[in-house]
Amino acid sequence: MRIIGYRTLTTVQDWGRPVGDANGVYADGVVRVPIVVVETDAGISGVGLGPCVEIENVFAAIEGEDPRSVTALYDTMLRRTFKAGHAGAVFGTIGAIDTALWDIKAQAAGEPLWRLLGGRDRRVPAYASGLDIALDDDELVAVYGAYAELGVRAAKIKGGLDVEHDAHRLALVRDVLGGARRAGRPSLMLDVNETWTRKQAVRYVSELERTLDLTWIEEPVRRWDAEGHAAVGRGIRASVATGENLTGLEQHRALIAAGAVDVVQTAAVWGITHFLRVAALAHAHDLPVSPIGTTPAGLLHAATSVPNHLVSELQDLHPPVGVSVDVRVEDGAYVLGDGPGLGVRVDEEAVALASHLLPDPLAGGAHIRPERAGRRLHAVDTG
Structure with a gap:
């Protein structure tokens, strides 16, 4: 079995209400959810939820490899991106692919993971x-x-x-x-x-x-x-x-x-x-x-x-x-x-039908740290 390709999708988590934390709120409760699908020549595909940042570079580390060698491939991906691989979204891309590979490995074995x-x-x-x-x-x-x-x-x-x-x-x-x-x-x-x-x-x-x-x-x-x-x-x-x-x-x-x-x-x-x-x-x-x-x-x-x-x-x-x-x-x-x-x-x-729901990735929300976080003397108005 060999890894032959991947495709990326983006869907949404629609909470149906505002969601957020001390850093910010998604007022409509709609949050982007990127998905990676890793494909093999055996017709088995694995799914991972997570970023797709620099995915072409990350995927190059595992293309043509046996997906069942998942822990070794994890380190291969880290080596491929060693100057950025332990930071933020690139680490998340590696994690999403890693999850997809575990999915493939368990499917090939005919067992739940x-x-x-x-x-x-x-x-x-x-x-x-x-x-x-x-x-x-x-x-x-x-x-x-x-x-x-x-x-x-x-x-x-x-x-x-x-x-x-x-x-x-x-x-x-x-x-x-x-x-x-x-x-x-x-x-x-x-x-x-x-x-x-x-x-x-x-x-x-x-x-x-x-x-x-x-x-x-x-x-x-x-x-x-x-x-x-x-x-x-x-x-x-x-x-x-x-x-x-x-x-x-x-x-x-x-x-x-x-x-x-x-x-x-x-x-x-x-x-x-x-x-x-x-x-x-x-x-x-x-x-x-x-x-x-x-x-x-x-x-x-x-x-x-x-x-x-x-x-x-x-x-x-x-x-x-x-x-x-x-x-x-x-x-x-x-x-x-x-x-x-x-x-x-x-x-x-x-x-694909839900694509119109995708929020602007640059819009506000809990992923943006407030300017005065950690420098407040008084309680913030929560009303």
């Missing part, structure tokens, strides 16, 4: 994550009520701009997930997407912890600030979760060595091989891992095979337009299917 990777249990614990910073109280309750109906007992809200507002919203979500018929206290997390300085983080979380039990605070300071994350961790009770935006094993190593992270995260867009390597590094330091991202099918399969998986992020309850995924959510967990590969299928006609 979770089984091929050595997983035993197809159930992957989940927590709710509504990208909810723009929602009012009623909308917030409705969104997390839908997660609660699926048995989800943990949730992460977006915040970091107004401590009183965040405390109020966390309490609302706690009450929704911990309704009268549900035993035990739900787990609550807050994600501030790198919006604070070190001192701001300690002051803010300490205030929340006067009335709330936070499981973790996510990305309290800049992603590369190992000393800062360690300082925050020493000053609060909650765990510190970070790592989703780190593009390379060596970037995780610095935070782990500094004792700066309690829950090690990786993003679905960076690929399966990256996740497996980060999980092994974290396991060597007795740390749990937690994948994040929309439609994180690849990392869900991989999570079944590592001993230190904690919980995986559950964002939108619907896949991107034109994409189907062989997975369901019940009793607070993802349940992976039995079909060969990732179980991700793309209806290219449906994707």
Whole structure:
């Protein structure tokens, strides 16, 4: 079997409501989702969701190779792009292709990827994550009520701009997930997407912890600030979760060595091989891992095979337009299917018909850091 080509598509995740975080909001809830399809001469194609930046150069590293040599091909792609491959979108392109290759490998073996990777249990614990910073109280309750109906007992809200507002919203979500018929206290997390300085983080979380039990605070300071994350961790009770935006094993190593992270995260867009390597590094330091991202099918399969998986992020309850995924959510967990590969299928006609929905890639949203992030004296108006 040989790799003979690829094609790229772009669809949308249509949340049907505003979504965003402390950095910005997509007011119409429509977000671009790039897709890579890798083709083989055996008629098997694999699907990866992620960027397509410099894909011609990245693909040149694997063209003509056997896709089943996936971990070796991952390193080949990194070597091909070694001056840019450990940064941002190029690393994401490698991750998308890597995911597609794992999909091909499992399809060729006639097994679901979770089984091929050595997983035993197809159930992957989940927590709710509504990208909810723009929602009012009623909308917030409705969104997390839908997660609660699926048995989800943990949730992460977006915040970091107004401590009183965040405390109020966390309490609302706690009450929704911990309704009268549900035993035990739900787990609550807050994600501030790198919006604070070190001192701001300690002051803010300490205030929340006067009335709330936070499981973790996510990305309290800049992603590369190992000393800062360690300082925050020493000053609060909650765990510190970070790592989703780190593009390379060596970037995780610095935070782990500094004792700066309690829950090690990786993003679905960076690929399966990256996740497996980060999980092994974290396991060597007795740390749990937690994948994040929309439609994180690849990392869900991989999570079944590592001993230190904690919980995986559950964002939108619907896949991107034109994409189907062989997975369901019940009793607070993802349940992976039995079909060969990732179980991700793309209806290219449906994707093409949705092209008019594609937002301008240069438009505002959560991907643009505000000018005064980390330099605010007062709470931001969240009304």
